[in-house]
Structure formats: C-alpha cells, structure tokens
Amino acid sequence: MFHHVKDLQFNARVSRPDPRFANLLLEQFGGENGELAAAMQYFTQAFGAKMPHPDKYDMLMDIATEEFSHLEIVGATIQMLLKGVNGELKDAADQSEIMQVMNGKAAKESIIHQALTANPQFGIITGGGVTPRNSQGIPWCASYIHSNGDLTVDLRSNLASESRAKLVYEHLMKFTDDPYVHDTLSFLMTREVAHYKMFEAALIDIQPNFPPGVLAADPRFTQQAFNMSNGTTVRGPWNEGEMPNMGKEWEYVADPIAYVKETQGITTTTDAYAKELKQTGKLDKEMSKIKSDEVISSEPEGVAQWSTYAEEK
C-alpha cells in the first residue's frame, strides 16, 4: 500500500519558466532512463523477491518508492518550468497571440511560442503540463524495464540502469543555468550513484553470483576471443592474458573462419573438455538444488496470503 506525502523529498524550485528545458527534462519523467522506468523496474522485481529474499525485497521497495518520489520531483519541476502556458491556452478567444506565433514578427520570448517550439504537444495536447513521454514525444513503454526473476541478473540490470540515469542527469545539467534547477538535478543525479552502491552491495551479498542464473559456463566455449574483423587488430586484457576472476586464460582465435571450418563448427573440440564437462554437469546439479530449494522452501503450503497485518513494533 502506498501513502502520499504532500512535501517533495527534495525542495524543487524554479527561477523562471523555460519550456525548452522542460521538454529536455521529459526524458527523466517519461524517457527510457527516467524515474518512471527506474521505479517500475524495481517495483516489478520486488514481487518475485518477496518470499525467498525478504531483505532484498525491502531494499527494492525502498528504492522503488524513492524513485516514485523522484518522479514527482521531476514532474513538479517540469510543471513549474511551464508556468504561464496553461493560462495562455485558456485565454482561448484572444487573437493577439496568433500573430506573434504565426508571423514570427515578435514575441519570440512569449511563453506560448517557446512552448510550441520546444514541443508541439505542450500547446495542443498536454495543455502546458507534464506527460509521460520523452523529449521527442515517444510515450513511455514498459519494454524499457527488465525483471527476470533472478536477483543475480536483476541487480546487474539495475547497475546499468542507474549508470545511464546518472549520465542523463549529468548531460541535462549542461543545459540550464537556473541554480535551483541545477541543485535539484545534482540531488537526483547523486541519488542514482547512491542506489548504484546499494545494488552493488546487495549483489556482493549473494554468493556465488557468477555466472548470473544457475548454470555454469560450458567449458568448451568459454575462453575463446574471436577476432571477427580484419584490419588492424588490437590486443588487450579482453582477449589476451587472464580472464578476470575465472582462473582461465583467453584463447585468441585470430582466424575464426579457418577455425570454424577446422572444428566443423566447433563440434570437434568436445573430447578435450570431457573432464571439465563432467564437473560442470555436477556443479549445475548442485546449484540447481540450492537455488531451487531457496525459492520453493520459502513458498507457503495451502492458501497464500501476501500480508500479515501484524502490529508494528
């Protein structure tokens, strides 16, 4: 159950209207890396986590709720940046604005002109208000979010999401010189960093967490680094020396076309890995049992009930 507190988490203020920046800021209201995307991603992930991982559930719901609160901050800022637009639109019988907008003779500084230039829908669809679309009018879409029922995957999705959101706020800061707005953006940007660290700590708390999911890597296909392009070839830690934390060395396949022909599509290499394959199979069974039990044992028999309505201590 949610409860709304009328105060914003951060004291969002705006010095003067700025429809153009309002439009840019839509990216963080209804864009792919924005607050709605973050809130819905963690909220959705939380359902599956509740039974087997009540501690991670608590963290996911805390952060999801904070992101909803950030969504409100972003929306409030956009609304204040659009001050005047709705009032102008309501003055529906006034003909004077028409000349200004259409003839371009004057009043480029008029707020309605700025709004229409920044985003045509500010003038005709949203009525000078916020909307869950991005800076180019694309409606927010749930394919932006990832929730795959496995925390070793979900938490990595979240690290990536927070990284992107942080970068977008950094970019946005370049495009406003309103100190109040700048402060709000600095708050929002930094909270993404804080959440990154929370998700990182939670991921470390799960051991082992690699590879993501349950199954181990197939030893026959793990260490090849295929040189799939001709021209100058670059070697680096991603294709020579040791693989990070894997206890294996990269095997550089300089000519994949020849390699594939020789190995009949990488099917003739199995013998060399027979022993490793067996170990992997054993490991897979062990991990399956551990991970599967973790979930199944947490699920109640009989009628399932989500909440207990117990007294808080």
Place this chain on the structure above:
Amino acid sequence: MFHHVKDLQFNARVSRPDPRFANLLLEQFGGENGELAAAMQYFTQAFGAKMPHPDKYDMLMDIATEEFSHLEIVGATIQMLLKGVNGELKDAADQSEIMQVMNGKAAKESIIHQALTANPQFGIITGGGVTPRNSQGIPWCASYIHSNGDLTVDLRSNLASESRAKLVYEHLMKFTDDPYVHDTLSFLMTREVAHYKMFEAALIDIQPNFPPGVLAADPRFTQQAFNMSNGTTVRGPWNEGEMPNMGKEWEYVADPIAYVKETQGITTTTDAYAKELKQTGKLDKEMSKIKSDEVISSEPEGVAQWSTYAEEK
C-alpha cells in the same frame, strides 16, 4: 513524496496456483485499462491541477495513490498465482520436465507446463513473475493515459477509464472460482465504481462544465444530426426532439450529400446565425477571462516552489 506500507490495502489471498488466470490478470497490471494506467493518469493530471485547483489536486493524488496500491494488490495476486514456476525454472539441470513439456505425454497439470502455455514469457523472460505487459504480451504504454490540462476534460476521461476498468474486472470474475481471488476482484471492481462517483461529484462541482474547455459551440454547426448511411434509418433521442440540456432541437439532415451541395459545404448558412454568432463571441471572451484568470492568478510571482514543508496541524 511517496511512502510504502508493507500491508496491502486489501488482504489478497490465493487458494492455489493458476498461471492461466495469472496471465488474464496481467490486463489489470500492465493493460490498457489496468491499475498502472489509472494511477499514472490521475498522477499526471494532478501536476497541472495543483496551483489553480488545490482541492481537486488533493482528490487526484488520493485516488492516484490508491490506484498504485491496487497495482500492488494485482501484482501480489499474480505472483501468488504463479507459485512454483520460479522454483521449477531454477532447477535448471533437471531434465525430467523436458519430456513432459515437449512430448505432451504427461504432466499437463505441471505448473511449468501451465505457465508456458498461458504465456511463453512466464517461462523464459519473467522467470515466473509479474510484468507490466497485458495478457498478450504488449508492454504497457503511456499512450493509454490522457492528461490534457483541463479538468472539465480530464474528469470525463476519468469517468470513461473507470467504466472500462470496472467492466474488465467484471469479465475477469467469470474466469476464476477461487473465492479469495473472487473477493479481491470484487473489491477492485467496486473501488472503480467509488472512484467514478468521486470524479462525477468533482465534475458537477465545476460550473459551467460544458462544453469541455473554454469555447462555446459554434451555433452554425451544433444541432445537425447527419444521416450518413442509407438503408433503414432509425430515429431516436440522438437525432430528433430536444438535445439534452442544450435548449435546442436536433435538425435532422436526411440527405447530407444534397445538403452539402446546396450549402456549398455548409458555408452559406452563416447569415441565419449572425446574432447567435455574436453572442457566442462575447461568451467566449468572458469564459476566456474567467478560466485564464483562474490559472494565472494562482501562479506565484518570482521563484516557484512546489512544497512548503510547513508543520501539519
């Protein structure tokens, strides 16, 4: 700012897993008439309402917050209906399930088989969890919601949204015989009726509220009911007698093709309405002033600030 309360608003319970119904219920989690759509619609509308209409803002935020709470109820129910799926998926090395699913020889009652049949993504993408998509896998999309910066329009959008949501719950109730789920659906369906009545009361509270927006109807084009189809023609209160609450009679245009030719595309009728047109123009100016002032006078001079952080009384 939002706050999360771990207890659900309604005590959602589930007697036994049922992936097929879980999939149907996705319509109300990530579908066009579902709880996310409702919550985001009222939440988005609230921003524009806050300054000029603090009373309606309070109502919109109350209902938006309740819809977010319903979204949680729907998600919790879906998650409980999918009990077992995630655990089965985590048993990744178990080969026995394979036979059952692929050969169709047995185990149609196995939960993983049911899940995969109901929704392929339950088995391979969501990991047996909830997802903001509808019953056919379409990701939730912000073009489902309407927020147009005018309460006489927005509240009507909301009456329609609540009507559709109510009907979907009614349909869903036919497809489960789990008494706990039935009770939850009855709660959710009925709250749509309650919200309908709240929006209706709020709309009545605004006077005048018709036509929606500011401008009056153009008297030249208001009362025609065009008979655009041949074959048996039906007359009823929508094309004969008095227009509801308009003080006008319907003018039935039986042969629109001839009418359009005669009136040169309805442009030769202006004279008959000269007096009414003048009155309409005057009314438009008055309404523009009232409605425009209502918004503009509520907007602060200088730095705008969303919250006051005052002590609650």
Place this chain on the structure above:
Amino acid sequence: MFHHVKDLQFNARVSRPDPRFANLLLEQFGGENGELAAAMQYFTQAFGAKMPHPDKYDMLMDIATEEFSHLEIVGATIQMLLKGVNGELKDAADQSEIMQVMNGKAAKESIIHQALTANPQFGIITGGGVTPRNSQGIPWCASYIHSNGDLTVDLRSNLASESRAKLVYEHLMKFTDDPYVHDTLSFLMTREVAHYKMFEAALIDIQPNFPPGVLAADPRFTQQAFNMSNGTTVRGPWNEGEMPNMGKEWEYVADPIAYVKETQGITTTTDAYAKELKQTGKLDKEMSKIKSDEVISSEPEGVAQWSTYAEEK
C-alpha cells in the same frame, strides 16, 4: 459498404501555405484524439451493437462515417497548407535550395525550409504530404481506441473522446490567423460537441446504465473515500455528504493505514453488509438475465448473414 463523395462535407479552404500549422494539425489526422481515432472507435463498436441494438448501430455508423469525412477535411487542409513542398522536392537537381537550408543565410521564408523545420519527414519521407502520424511523428496506433462490447461503457468512452477532441481543436485555433482555416476548425470543434450530445442522449436512452456493465457494486467497498495523502486535507462533495445518485453517504477514511490494519485488509467488515450483499447477488442475477437475453435473443439460429439486400423504402 462505403461510398465516396468527392465534395468535402465542409468547404475547407486555405489562404496560404503554412507547414508549421500543417504539422500541428497532424494531431487531428493521426494523433490520439484525432478523426481517425474517432472514426475507428465508433466503427469498431458498431459491429457488436448491430444485432442487439440496431438503433444504436445506426447512430454509431452515422457518426463513424461523419468522422471519416472529417478525417478527409483535415487531410485536405494539411495538404493545402503544404502547397509548394512537393514541387520543390521534385526539383531534385536544383542546388540552390541547399545553401539556403544549410547555411541559414537566407530564405527562412522558403516553403521547403519551413516544412523541414516543422517536421523533418515532410521533406524526406512524406514528400510534402499528409501522413497518419501525430505532430511529433508517432504513427497512429489502434491502442488509442476503445471498444469493449458494452454500450454503457462504450458510450462513456465516446463522451471522453469527444471532450478531448473538442479541446484539441480549441487549442489549435489559437495558432492560426487564416480565417478559412479558423472556420474549418470551428466546424470540426463544434461537431465534436454535437456528437457528445448524441452519445449522451443514447446513454440516457439505456436504463439502467449505472454501474457500467452488468454487476452491481459490492456494498462492502462502495462508499469509502480514502485519504491516501498527508498534509492539508480537503473535503468536498467527492468525500463528504451524499454520493451522487447513489442513495448513500461517503464514509471518509481519514487514516487508511490504521483502517487497513484494523480491518485486516478490509476483510472483517463483511458481517455489517450481509443483507445488502444478498440483495446485490439477487440483483446481479436479474441483470445478468436481462442483459444476456438481450444479446442472445438477437442472434439468429443457423447460418448468420450480415446484410439482407432488401429494397429500400
């Protein structure tokens, strides 16, 4: 079966090209509240209405057909506002325009420059023509329309659709000073008002029409108005006094968190409503029979045939 009449329903004229307004006007060609959305919504609803409600079918098809005719008016107006663009594009070997557009030195008044600025696709995709996308290039999408197989719901969807369409035309009128275009918009805006009244009359004609659908509201959950937000609380007709036309009083739940805990998720209140619940169950059965019979009795036995090809009288 449709028939096309080359004359437009309204005599659309344009004083001079104006690509920027052409782009705005796309909202009503291919936008979420535009004429295609209206036409397809009523057209789609009509199929289900034909057998049980031939009178409403006639009305829906009349209005759908008028909306298709309005779609044509909007398209024609956009095309005339883009006069010159296609011709300029066809002058494909002319190099002079390049300088003007790219260097920004001159010719901001050139039509091709205006078109490209208003909407990049006017210059490279639509060839200076109309397109079923909105003012920001989003292709029209059928998720804009609602058709749910129940007239008490569908007609309410239509009242909301007409309200939004009316408002968009009102907004558009602010952005043109071409008197011909203004007249066309006034016609189109006013017809939305007329259709609103037609749908309203039709809804009144259905009794009872509330709640939408078949099932009555569950008496246990109908009258609560939850105060889901803290801070200054507002009371109004939506949460105090009588519910509109329900014969009930609002029950204001000032502290929902406590209420939910006390009632164990609103499950302990059932006894108080036992009698009402029984009446509701009875009413549900009666309404089910009435509404179900209405549909089933209208469906022919044996081979179904849509049209009779009878002579018109």
Place this chain on the structure above:
Amino acid sequence: MFHHVKDLQFNARVSRPDPRFANLLLEQFGGENGELAAAMQYFTQAFGAKMPHPDKYDMLMDIATEEFSHLEIVGATIQMLLKGVNGELKDAADQSEIMQVMNGKAAKESIIHQALTANPQFGIITGGGVTPRNSQGIPWCASYIHSNGDLTVDLRSNLASESRAKLVYEHLMKFTDDPYVHDTLSFLMTREVAHYKMFEAALIDIQPNFPPGVLAADPRFTQQAFNMSNGTTVRGPWNEGEMPNMGKEWEYVADPIAYVKETQGITTTTDAYAKELKQTGKLDKEMSKIKSDEVISSEPEGVAQWSTYAEEK
C-alpha cells in the same frame, strides 16, 4: 465525404461460430497486410495526387473506398464467428462457466472457452467483438503504410501490399472449412489481384517510371553485383549478363574486399564515367523540370479550395 451503405459489398455469411478462426482473421482487420492498412495507404496517398494527377486520385479513392468496404466485410465476418461470446459474458453472475474453464473438466466446446483460448482479450477486453489488432494482439499501427508523395514509388508500394494481402488470404483459406467463409475469402483474395492489375496499369501509364523518383542512377555505381559472401557462389540473371531493361551488363565483383581496397572505397573509378556522369546531370535537370512543373502548375494561386460543389452531370 463518405457515405455508408448498410449492405455489404459481398454477402458475408457464417455457418457456425469459430473463435479460433476469428482470431486468425484479425490479421486482415488490424494486421500489417490487412484491409485497414490498404485503405489508409491509398487514402493517404490520394491527397497528394489530387491536384497534379486527378485521374490517379480518382483511382486511389475508388480503391481506398473499396478497401474500407472490405474492412467492413472482414469485421462482420469476425463478429459472426464470435456469436455467443458477448451473451455469455453478459451472464456475469453465472458461476457454472467458471468450473468449465478453470478445471478443464468439460465443455471445451463451450464458445467462451474457445474464445478465451484463441485470444484472451476476446473474453476480457473486446467483449466478444472485433478489434483493430492482429492475431497476436498487436494494435494496428500507421507505420504499416507507405505514402511518399511520388506515384512511381507509391504505386510500387501498392503492388507489394496487394501481393502480401493476396498471400495472407490464400493462407487463411487453408484454415476454415465453412463454405460461406471460404467464398468470402475467395472474393477478398481475388479483389487484391484485381487491384494489383489496376495499380500496374496506372504505373505503366506513367512514362518514364524508372528509376522511381526524379534522379537517374549514378553511372559509377549502377552495374556492380557484389559477391558479398564466400562459399558456393551462384551466378544467375541477377549478376551476369544483361541488366533487365537497362541497356547495361552486370559487372560481377567476385572479391569485394580487394575491389574496395584497390578503388580506395570506389572513389578512383570516376574518370571512366566522366561522359556518362555529364549526361546523367543533364537528364536530372530535364526530369526535375518536367516533374516539378507537373506539380507546381497544378497548384492554384491564392486561396486554395479542395472541392467545387459543382453539379454532377
């Protein structure tokens, strides 16, 4: 302006309900190759064609109108195939169906069960009615249609559209043994063939019509056929011998990687084509003038008016 005739263009009939086939048939109502896509494609193309090519405009509007009429036939057929579903849904208080659907014990032949299995939304969203979505629930989208302001391109888009639509009807016919439905599909399939021939004749009527658009092919890059893949190489009329109707021979580039290196990214070949390039430049200017004049000369000076409201002869 459109006019609706209550009789269908073809006498659509249905022997018995069949929700599964109804769902397949949605492809031709709201799918990418369906009747709405065809109707909207030709309708949209017609606006740009009206002034410079009134004869092709007439043809496009005739076929568009016929496709709208086919859309109605498809919708009527789907509605008849869903007979019974809406009535069952309206029997909202009936509990018996629940057992059948959920327990799978009986009544697989029940119409509501069939509908829900074929398409979950038939049971909970469309109320047993037609909907402009495809067989997998994707809403119809205007990115399905092509209108590019040039008849030599648009008519080719139409030839492809008709080919695909024909094939889909052919596939659909395999999945019904209802002779009435079969007949309707045969009608619709064949009309696609007829339209193909109409568009073909119209394209031939435009001379020259190749290359599409205005500009000639650049002689430096026209005749190479690049062998971009290794392994067995196949030669055929598409990479050896004469290019169809071009008066040129294919130049087979057996080793494109070497060729690109040698020619410095195909930039060193210009000299060999100097003369041809000059001729092409001249041709481009001529064609620009012809095509551009064709459009510009058709556009009226001063106020533009779409219709004349003249008496028909």
Place this chain on the structure above:
Amino acid sequence: MFHHVKDLQFNARVSRPDPRFANLLLEQFGGENGELAAAMQYFTQAFGAKMPHPDKYDMLMDIATEEFSHLEIVGATIQMLLKGVNGELKDAADQSEIMQVMNGKAAKESIIHQALTANPQFGIITGGGVTPRNSQGIPWCASYIHSNGDLTVDLRSNLASESRAKLVYEHLMKFTDDPYVHDTLSFLMTREVAHYKMFEAALIDIQPNFPPGVLAADPRFTQQAFNMSNGTTVRGPWNEGEMPNMGKEWEYVADPIAYVKETQGITTTTDAYAKELKQTGKLDKEMSKIKSDEVISSEPEGVAQWSTYAEEK
C-alpha cells in the same frame, strides 16, 4: 557467419560537422526505409529460401550483407557529422555553454546548440552519437520489414522497399551541399537502383510468378473495376480496355450500390463462371503440387544440418 572488414565499402567523408543533416540522415540508419530495414528484410527472407532456392538464397544474403555494409556507411557519416558534440558533453563542468544555449544570446553556431536543436536526444541520450531511431526519434521497429515465405511475394516487397529507399536518398541530397556527403548519398541511392534490378531479374527468373502465391484468381471477382466515388469519374487503362497481361477486359461497375443489391452481394453471378471456376480449381491443384513439391523435396530427411563445412574450391 559474418566477418567485419574495417574499411567501408564506400569512402565516406565529411567536410564539416552538421548536426541538422545528421538528424535527417537518421532516417536511413533507423528509419522505415533505411539500411537496417533493408538488411533485416533480405536477411530474414533468406532463411526460408535456403533449401528450396539456394540460388536466390545466395542473392538475398549478398544483398543483405551489402545493406549491413551500407548501414555502417550511414552510421559513420552521421558520427562524423556530429564531430564535437561528444567532446562538448564530456566538458561537463563547463558552465559557459549554458548561457549560450538557454539565453539564445550567442553561439547559435556552437555545435552543441545545433545538435540540441536538431535532435534533443543527441545532447542528452546518445551522447553525440548515432542511434537506430528515425529523424523524429521513433525507434526502429521490425514491423517495417516483410518476409512471407514466398519469393513471388517477397521479391515484390523488395522492389517496393528499394523504390522508397531510392526516393529518400534523392530527397536527402537536396539538403546538403557537402560534396563528400553528396557523393556518398549518390552511391547509396544508386545501389538501391542496382538492387532493384537484381530483384527484378530474380522475379522474372521464377515462372509463373503471377498471381503471387499459389492460388489463381477467382474468375467471378477478377475483372470488375468498381466506381466507388461519385463526382467526376475518370476512365483510364486501370478501368477500361484490357487488363495488363491477363487476357481479360475490365468490367466497369459504374453504380456499385445498385450492382451489389442486384447481385445480392455478388453472390448470384456464380453460374456465369461455372466453367472458368472448374478450370481454376484444376489449376490450383496443379500449382499446389508444383510449389509444394519444390519445398518439400528440398528438405532433408532425419537430422537437419544448416552448414556442411566443406572445403571451398
């Protein structure tokens, strides 16, 4: 298996940054008629063609691979046109740009200002880089491509795709005066013409190829040209005289409404076509056998294997 060659197929160069043209050019990177659409269309079609038509498979993969190579050329050009943007964004602590962008006082020629004006996402989402969206920010979508498992249809889809892509490049050329970019566009435009001719040759190589698919046209419905619109009627080769290559004459239905009534929805005409219908039925069976055998005989018994890993000769 793909291999990447670091050299571009064409030597793409750019004289100076131009974010506005970069945005236009996105149409051919991530737009509906762009290189990704072409590459994915032919690549997808190739899978089904491989067994029964190894020669056409070779051609489809050759052209698909060339289109992927063109996608790279377009992307490289856009990236070079955006030179400077990423560097400016990385100067995240620099406050000077802010004034320029927001106050509009200066520096309209600054590259970051140009980028933001051309496409807001260049400044905040893509970091000054290329992105698979079109010029209005719509993400590339697989519904742009057509692959229907029948070469007589697929090749026609490809003729249309190449025609549209050619026209877009022609339009784009009007909007740049950079001679290097112009040359690249001329290369890309002309290759569409070359591919058109390759697909045309391949289609001719299949005989018979009309009607597309397997089934013949139903003789009862083939030759009517319906005059679906009133007003001035135009006759031309698409509705009078001989149908192209069909050995039939057009039958002009001047009054379709009357015709439909008289023929009871075109169902009373069957007798006149009895003999032709019989022939068509026979032809359908023959073609079914030929086309079906062609596919089935090419499919291996037992385990299917895609590649042979044989030595190249």
Place this chain on the structure above:
Amino acid sequence: MFHHVKDLQFNARVSRPDPRFANLLLEQFGGENGELAAAMQYFTQAFGAKMPHPDKYDMLMDIATEEFSHLEIVGATIQMLLKGVNGELKDAADQSEIMQVMNGKAAKESIIHQALTANPQFGIITGGGVTPRNSQGIPWCASYIHSNGDLTVDLRSNLASESRAKLVYEHLMKFTDDPYVHDTLSFLMTREVAHYKMFEAALIDIQPNFPPGVLAADPRFTQQAFNMSNGTTVRGPWNEGEMPNMGKEWEYVADPIAYVKETQGITTTTDAYAKELKQTGKLDKEMSKIKSDEVISSEPEGVAQWSTYAEEK
C-alpha cells in the same frame, strides 16, 4: 564493411521439427534480450568509440559481428524447427488439412497444426519462417538497445545485457530434449558469459570508471539510505556499514518524512558539506578536462574520413 561466410559459426542441427520450441526461440531472434538486440547495441556503440578508443572499437565490432553470427545460428535453428510448415502452406488447394485443424478430431501431431497453435503468424504471415518478433509476436524494437556515448556507461549496459541473455538461454534449455538443439543453446549461452568477461576486462581497463560519466557524486546526497517503507525493516550491507569502495559510511534515514520536513527538503544540509563540495567542484573540472580532451584530441581537423584503405600487414 561486412562479409558473409556461408558456414555457421556453430554447427546448428535439429533432430526433428518442433514449432512450439521454434516460437520460444524467437525470443533470442527478435526479443528484447536476443541476438539482434546484442548485435545492434554493440555495433551502435562502436561508432562513437572509434576515434577516441580504437582498442575498444575493435572489441565492440568483434563482439557485434559475433552476435550477428549468433543471430544467424538462432534463425537457422528456428527455420529447421519449422520444417514442413512452408510446404504444407504451399499445398494451398488441399482441403484435408482443414478438417484436422478446425474440428480438432485428429492430427494434433500434424506440423501445420502445431505451428498454428504455437504462433498464429507462422501459418498466415511468416509462411513457416523466422521473423524478428518475440515469442508473443512483438516486433523487435530499437528501444531495447542502449548506446550513450560513454564507455563507462555503455560497458555496464553490456554487462547487464549479457546477464539477461545468458539467463534466457538457460531457461530455454529446459524446454527441449533435442540433444543437438541443447548443444547449440549451450554454445550460445556460454558465449554470453565469455562476452561478459570481455566487457568486464575492458571496463577495468578504464580508470577511474566510477561514477559513470564525468561528474563526481554531490557529497550532500551520496550516503543516505532512505527507509521508504514501514513494516519490518531490514538492515544489510546496502544500508549499514561501509559503502562499497567509497570510503564512506551509509547514513540510515529511518524516518524520511520527518527528515525531509526538518531539512526543508534536504536543503538545509549544505553547510556541513561546504569543504567536500569545493573539492568535488575541483575534481569535476579536472575530469572534464581529461575526458573532454580525450575525445576532442582524437578528432581530425578538416575533412573527416572514416577508413584509410591501407594495406594490411
């Protein structure tokens, strides 16, 4: 420039047709975590990386090219799993299948019946072939991919993408008992692990790489962990003790509502951080210079050229 090698990178084989698994496997052809998404993500990122980071460019293009090669493996497997479907569809005049499909009396094992049940579009749209849509028919969409012009962000997006793709293959393996298909999936799953390690090594190679982007975290907002939900509260490494690798301790805000009121929306805390803020400002400038120079210094003066066409050594 790309080159196609007819041999698959892995020797994909299939024991017998299985349309149901073919449909599941579409997730990795046209789904959000599939091979096309991976290929396009790394390919798009590579453009921006080329000048400043030629080593990472080489790696991105190598992996992108491998993912395109995996896309081909997945497509080939799907096509082989659909063996027989296209041949059956081509037998268009055969009436026998009809009975089987529609009456459900027999032949559930018929391949066409299985295909239609698994995915209606296999039977009517794709002609028994592969298609870039997911297992529920959603067309692949470029909003699945992330490319933000900063390697410290892009590489983290890639770690998340590889994690999800690995998990989906793991899930898919549960649903087939074909040992050949199993082997192919094991290859594809494991390559995601290998790519994960390559991206991880590349990210480590960039120092510093945290926070992502350029700007440091604002010290005022970094270390709070807000307890946004009531009920049982859980403490863990994500909200108590040391933040991972930050040299800071978490500050647990147990009652955020009170905290926000007290701090006037977190605006009264600035003084405590004055010194840290100054240091952060300095650091931001330094990092801006380093990161900005890195990009700008790599960009050539004058005409930009992508490739050099130099001889390979």
